[in-house]
Amino acid sequence: MSPPIDHDELTGSGDPFTAMRDYLRRFAAERDWEQFHSPKNLAMALAVEASELLEHFQWLTEEQSHNLPPEKLSAVAEEIADVQLYLVRLADRLGVDIAKAVTAKTQKNETRYPPDKVRGSARKHSDY
């Protein structure tokens, strides 16, 4: 049984995407779960986790969502971890390099949303 991922591995001098990827490979291999990890299934699991995260916010006002009580914030943090881990696992199974994909997407968004054209407008806003 492999040790869980270490916080230093994620924030230390190495690459956390690689650390998470390698951890999840071992985790699946030790449980013989690769057979379930088709990209299709992992994309489903990711969407399900993202909705579990959403569920915590569904009856809150936007204002309330800024001030979660501690036990709710813990539950939300756990769902955030689930989304992160499935995202890394899905990317690995597809051969996608998340860091490269993020770099490319931020370049695209800089071009697509010039600050002086979209300032303060939700209508122009469709990415972060």
Place this chain on the structure above:
Amino acid sequence: MSPPIDHDELTGSGDPFTAMRDYLRRFAAERDWEQFHSPKNLAMALAVEASELLEHFQWLTEEQSHNLPPEKLSAVAEEIADVQLYLVRLADRLGVDIAKAVTAKTQKNETRYPPDKVRGSARKHSDY
């Protein structure tokens, strides 16, 4: 206008979670978009992006999902980047440290899914 995030910032000696977080703070500030970025709204945006990712797989067999044609794989990589970026932005607005949350969740999963108890079983499988 800030430069887009650099690939070296994400894989170099620094912490990519911090690099993405700082980039997204600048990106939102320059566009006066903080007003839209309540945790509630960001959780919705994250779920929507996760579903756009899912959409690419919806009529494929599991087998086909392992072998995406190049243009589809590019589109999928872009959705993966979107999910990653919204996740970082949401965590930042909530004050959640993703690396810590991931560490804690992997510890929990090691306990919850001992390899010899769950090996090869989808029924026991509800996390990666």
Place this chain on the structure above:
Amino acid sequence: MSPPIDHDELTGSGDPFTAMRDYLRRFAAERDWEQFHSPKNLAMALAVEASELLEHFQWLTEEQSHNLPPEKLSAVAEEIADVQLYLVRLADRLGVDIAKAVTAKTQKNETRYPPDKVRGSARKHSDY
């Protein structure tokens, strides 16, 4: 306290969309829940329910999904009911007539997907 909706109301000579709509109006009014039922919140609740439905299928093969064990099928039926009820409630709060919207959409799809052009092709398939 209002009685639950009756099966005859849904399949009898009346219009089930109207029966469900009226039931849900009473249900919310009796609990003073109208305040939570903005279209935005209901759209979130609907997406969350649709994901709970999806969760039941996430590690199954397509073949297995055709043959759910009885207790799983019951749980799935309950999620189907939840999606149906939130959909009716959301449509009501927006003033949308579901029957009219369905009629219009099926007309559009007949034009968009001529049988001889799309037969047997998943690529051409993006609606039912």
Place this chain on the structure above:
Amino acid sequence: MSPPIDHDELTGSGDPFTAMRDYLRRFAAERDWEQFHSPKNLAMALAVEASELLEHFQWLTEEQSHNLPPEKLSAVAEEIADVQLYLVRLADRLGVDIAKAVTAKTQKNETRYPPDKVRGSARKHSDY
């Protein structure tokens, strides 16, 4: 090629769930699309449509979501129709009777949420 579903079929003296079900059976058969319609795939398609509906609301305030401009309301109505149609198709492929499932769920909710216990409380609110 079958005619699209008629509005009178949905609101007339017959059962609209049956009318939609039969329409969708013909629609799929004429296009040889039954092969794609496993419950697993349909559950994915339903979740994707529910998210497309959600997307329309993602940067709106709750207040704004009550007052959609006409062209946005039309787009939303079309997504509502898509959710309805996939829900009927999924239920049919599983052998679930939506009207019965709705009846059972409303009975359960009457018991679970007694008005005097949950009045005005979002915390107690997890169903419509």
